[in-house]
Amino acid sequence: MAELNGTPIALESLQALALTNYGHFTSMRVEDGRVRGLALHMARLARDCQAVFDTELDLDHVRELARRLVPASGASVVRVTIFDPALDLGHVGSDAQPQVLVTTRPAGSLPLPPMRVQSVVYTRDMPSVKSVGLFGSLRHRRAAQRAGFDDALFVDTESVISEGGTWNIGFVKDGEVIWPDADCLVGTTMELLRQAHPSTMQSVRLTDVASFDAAFATNIGIGVRAIGAVDERTLPGTHPVIERLRKEYDELSSDLL
Missing domain, CATH: 3.20.10.10 (D-amino Acid Aminotransferase, subunit A, domain 2)
Incomplete structure (x- = not known):
């Protein structure tokens, strides 16, 4: 599952992420809708958005978008990626309007072998x-x-x-x-x-x-x-x-x- 700002992501936006590859993210293990260290994940997103894009991030909006794709039960890994599809290699210095990409995948069983x-x-x-x-x-x-x-x-x-x-x-x-x-x-x-x-x-x-x-x-x-x-x-x-x-x-x- 993947959504950009709450809607299915368009091909051109994925192209921008793949070709320019400028942004930041956090990944969270979500179990039955709950996250260990949620405040740390949100603080990371806010801190990195300032460092990478020189702008603030609406964390309440980020959580709202992430909740849309979280299963009601079970364990999954939710990745929140912050990037600006309008930035390209030649104009990466432009003022940024960071967007929120949310993707999910099943979480693996723990613990893992050495x-x-x-x-x-x-x-x-x-x-x-x-x-x-x-x-x-x-x-x-x-x-x-x-x-x-x-x-x-x-x-x-x-x-x-x-x-x-x-x-x-x-x-x-x-x-x-x-x-x-x-x-x-x-x-x-x-x-x-x-x-x-x-x-x-x-x-x-x-x-x-x-x-x-x-x-x-x-x-x-x-x-x-x-x-x-x-x-x-x-x-x-x-x-x-x-x-x-x-x-x-x-x-x-x-x-x-």
């Missing part, structure tokens, strides 16, 4: 913005998968770990949760877990991975997923702290979309 990730030197453009420009992330995901891994893990030229292509990474050591202190997109799942579970932030390098007891990835699509390997370094596929994080995440309150 994944293996391959490190790669890469930093996304404007890491704090959830932009539609995913070419670099997907290029590295493809390379990692063709090398036998599940996804890519981004590090800088000093081997400092930041994030995955579309997820955050956390570590466990001596029963404590540690998040990398690096420029990244702080996901809503990560932020909710930071609010629910004591944790610390510190710089983490690839050479530090061997000193941790476990590692995990987070986003709304995967929840809390164990990381079973970073490059050739294997890690446990399960850990009591990871199970506790999953339980705490599942028990978080949610809000009606």
Whole structure:
């Protein structure tokens, strides 16, 4: 399902999104019409709209449009994409009139099995913005998968770990949760877990991975997923702290979309 401003999207609008590919989005896991971290998703859309389009976004209108496509029951992933079909490659500096594209897809079952990730030197453009420009992330995901891994893990030229292509990474050591202190997109799942579970932030390098007891990835699509390997370094596929994080995440309150 896909609607632009509450009506079926026209081909020319999709062409603008595909060819110019300038905008931002958020994806929400909706269960029986409710969303964990709804306020965080809305705050992200408002913040990114200012950063990308220099204008404000009517969040009440966004929620109204998203509700139109949400099933009354069950779990789905609702993506809200903000872009301006009138902007093209030659005139992207024009004043913007951002439009709201809402798409839905079925949500997968959780939890997912542990994944293996391959490190790669890469930093996304404007890491704090959830932009539609995913070419670099997907290029590295493809390379990692063709090398036998599940996804890519981004590090800088000093081997400092930041994030995955579309997820955050956390570590466990001596029963404590540690998040990398690096420029990244702080996901809503990560932020909710930071609010629910004591944790610390510190710089983490690839050479530090061997000193941790476990590692995990987070986003709304995967929840809390164990990381079973970073490059050739294997890690446990399960850990009591990871199970506790999953339980705490599942028990978080949610809000009606």
